[in-house]
Amino acid sequence: MNEQIVSTRLQVSGVHTDKEVKLALQALYDVFADLGIGQATFEVTGAGTGTASLFVKHLNNVTVDVDAVNQALAKAGEFRVVA
Amino acid sequence: MNTNPDFPFWLQATHLINFVLIGMLLRSGWEILSSLPRLWWSNDSAPGKEWLRFTKRKLPKEEGVYTSLMDEKRLSPLIALPGRENIGLGRHWHGLSVMLWVLNGVVYVVLLFATGLWQRIIPTSWDVIPKAWDSFVIYAGFGVPSLEHFQPYDALQMLGYTFVIFILAPFMILTGLAMSPAIRSRYPWYVKFWGGHQGARSLHFIAMVLMAGFIVMHVSLVFLVHREQNVVHMVFGDVDTARYAQGLVIMIATIVAVIVFWIALSYWTLADRPRAHRFLVFFTEIGRKIFLNWMRPRGAVQTTYTDRDISEFHWTNGLPPTSEESPEWIAARDNNWEGYTITIGDDLNGTSKVLTLDDIRQLPQTSYIATHTCMQGWSATSRWSGVRLTDLMALLGPKPEGANYVLVDSYGLAQKMIDNRPREPFYTVLDLQTAAEDDTILAIERNGEPLDLHLGAPARMRVESNHGYKMVKWVRSIRWIADYAEYGDGRGGTREDSALQALNGRI
Numbered sequence: 001m002n003e004q005i006v007s008t009r010l011q012v013s014g015v016h017t018d019k020e021v022k023l024a025l026q027a028l029y030d031v032f033a034d035l036g037i038g039q040a041t042f043e044v045t046g047a048g049t050g051t052a053s054l055f056v057k058h059l060n061n062v063t064v065d066v067d068a069v070n071q072a073l074a075k076a077g078e079f080r081v082v083a
Numbered sequence: 084m085n086t087n088p089d090f091p092f093w094l095q096a097t098h099l100i101n102f103v104l105i106g107m108l109l110r111s112g113w114e115i116l117s118s119l120p121r122l123w124w125s126n127d128s129a130p131g132k133e134w135l136r137f138t139k140r141k142l143p144k145e146e147g148v149y150t151s152l153m154d155e156k157r158l159s160p161l162i163a164l165p166g167r168e169n170i171g172l173g174r175h176w177h178g179l180s181v182m183l184w185v186l187n188g189v190v191y192v193v194l195l196f197a198t199g200l201w202q203r204i205i206p207t208s209w210d211v212i213p214k215a216w217d218s219f220v221i222y223a224g225f226g227v228p229s230l231e232h233f234q235p236y237d238a239l240q241m242l243g244y245t246f247v248i249f250i251l252a253p254f255m256i257l258t259g260l261a262m263s264p265a266i267r268s269r270y271p272w273y274v275k276f277w278g279g280h281q282g283a284r285s286l287h288f289i290a291m292v293l294m295a296g297f298i299v300m301h302v303s304l305v306f307l308v309h310r311e312q313n314v315v316h317m318v319f320g321d322v323d324t325a326r327y328a329q330g331l332v333i334m335i336a337t338i339v340a341v342i343v344f345w346i347a348l349s350y351w352t353l354a355d356r357p358r359a360h361r362f363l364v365f366f367t368e369i370g371r372k373i374f375l376n377w378m379r380p381r382g383a384v385q386t387t388y389t390d391r392d393i394s395e396f397h398w399t400n401g402l403p404p405t406s407e408e409s410p411e412w413i414a415a416r417d418n419n420w421e422g423y424t425i426t427i428g429d430d431l432n433g434t435s436k437v438l439t440l441d442d443i444r445q446l447p448q449t450s451y452i453a454t455h456t457c458m459q460g461w462s463a464t465s466r467w468s469g470v471r472l473t474d475l476m477a478l479l480g481p482k483p484e485g486a487n488y489v490l491v492d493s494y495g496l497a498q499k500m501i502d503n504r505p506r507e508p509f510y511t512v513l514d515l516q517t518a519a520e521d522d523t524i525l526a527i528e529r530n531g532e533p534l535d536l537h538l539g540a541p542a543r544m545r546v547e548s549n550h551g552y553k554m555v556k557w558v559r560s561i562r563w564i565a566d567y568a569e570y571g572d573g574r575g576g577t578r579e580d581s582a583l584q585a586l587n588g589r590i
Contacts, residue, residue, distance in 0.1 A: 004403075004536075005147075005148070005402045005403050005405060005536070005537070006405050006406070007405040007407060007408075009407075018501075018502070018503060019167075021503050022157065022167065022168055023157075026156075026157050026168075029140065029153040029154070029155070030140060032149070032153050033140065033141035033142065033143050033149065033153075034141065036148070038148045038149035038150050038153065038402055039149075039150045039152070039153070039401070039402045039498060040153075041498055041499055041506060042499075042503050043500075043503060043504065043505045043506065044502075044503040044504070045504065045505065052503070055506075057402045057405065058148070059148055
């Protein structure tokens with residue numbers, strides 16, 4: 001099996017509430033097709049760094065374009081990939 | 084006060100109630116549509132085949148890489164009920180509203196005929212056609228038909244009201260019902276009559292547009308054509324226009340109050356979504372119990388849908404487990420499913436049995452054509468083959484004493500938790516009647532081939548009387564349980580917990 005779905009984990013600052021999660025996802029969904037990403041999940045634990053974990057799923061031959069993700073997130077709020 | 088026999092109190096009351104409920108129906112319908120703002124006539128909801136869409140988002144045609152949830156749009160609570168990507172609650176509001184709307188409509192129609200007032204609305208002579216044309220010509224010239232045209236309605240009104248009450252409203256009800264999995268799995272011919280799930284969905288949308296257009300025109304004409312008479316008729320049931328000013332104030336205040344009520348419902352819902360879920364599902368479950376729970380699917384014996392109806396494209400929600408989610412599933416996948424196991428168990432007594440795919444293949448197999456529908460609106464028709472859940476669970480022996488449900492969970496994780504906490508395994512709960520249905524199976528083949536990875540390989544649930552959120556993919560375990568309140572957030576499944584869908588997914 002050559003092409004498989006894998007996930008990439010990004011740490012995003014500024015996303016704390018459910019409202020912020022939904023706003024961030026709406027902005028990401030606008031560009032997902034262009035980025036080759038098909039699914040995203042935020043996990044907001046509130047512990048440690050104060051960042052939220054963003055898990056995106058895509059084919060293993062796709063490299064997540066963090067700059068494009070950041071551009072999309074910036075349209076939704078003060079959100080940014082920090083790791 | 085000169086009481087007008089054409090506008091009795093029951094007519095005023097049902098008219099006002101209809102106004103309140105039709106607004107709730109439209110607003111909750113827009114919430115549902117915003118979840119997948121595309122419409123198809125084809126049987127596979129394939130990207131690029133839409134005949135209408137309300138989004139600029141791209142939907143690639145590549146199957147198994149993108150999910151339909153990424154097409155969900157956000158509507159303001161001022162527009163939709165409740166708004167802000169809450170399709171589960173939007174569906175419940177739609178369900179409650181339609182139950183009350185139909186009840187109000189039945190009361191109205193019964194009284195209309197019982198009192199003889201139907202003769203004021205339903206044309207009884209072909210003369211209505213030329214008279215309606217005369218009125219139309221006057222309106223088209225920005226004129227107003229004289230008061231004598233209205234006895235109490237003019238011919239154009241009679242045709243319009245007859246169409247809306249006796250054709251459009253029933254049409255909306257019938258096409259709405261055609262989107263119920265319980266009805267589809269029991270009466271597939273009925274759904275095919277409407278052009279399948281997508282045909283019914285598109286027709287329902289067109290009817291909504293007509294209804295919304297009628298409302299705009301109807302309300303406009305109330306204020307533009309003989310306003311003084313209309314106001315006293317509607318507010319007081321009176322014919323004396325001396326109270327016009329008072330009636331106008333009451334009417335406008337009522338309209339404002341209703342609009343405030345509509346919006347308040349949205350914010351009440353959003354303020355505590357689980358509370359709204361409890362409230363709404365309590366009432367909508369009454370409708371499901373009366374009208375849908377007794378319907379049993381008959382996929383293996385029905386002849387309406389055949390292999391010729393199989394869809395070319397199949398959407399998915401939730402992509403396959405990754406190595407972080409389930410190393411066991413990944414290892415089995417990479418080893419041609421060697422080592423893949425499903426545990427069937429009894430949580431009440433702590434017994435369990437581990438099955439391999441070969442064990443499952445040894446059991447009696449069933450096969451049928453069925454249409455999968457997601458509560459978002461997409462659908463796809465496939466031939467599903469596998470083992471009836473009853474045969475599978477029989478390997479454990481008789482149903483344990485005290486077992487009231489069957490819980491199925493997945494090697495994959497939920498796509499979202501309601502509070503955005505770390506994801507937990509996807510699961511769902513079936514009641515005993517649903518679990519025992521002939522078309523509730525553990526499927527291991529689709530269209531005669533092993534399942535695709537994104538559609539649940541190597542084994543997934545099929546529960547044909549319900550929407551897709553009850554059909555767990557990449558199944559890990561199936562267990563008898565006493566009460567679903569003890570699992571997850573206690574609402575009976577991942578989509579019930581996170582998206583506030585109903586445990587009963589029959590509509």
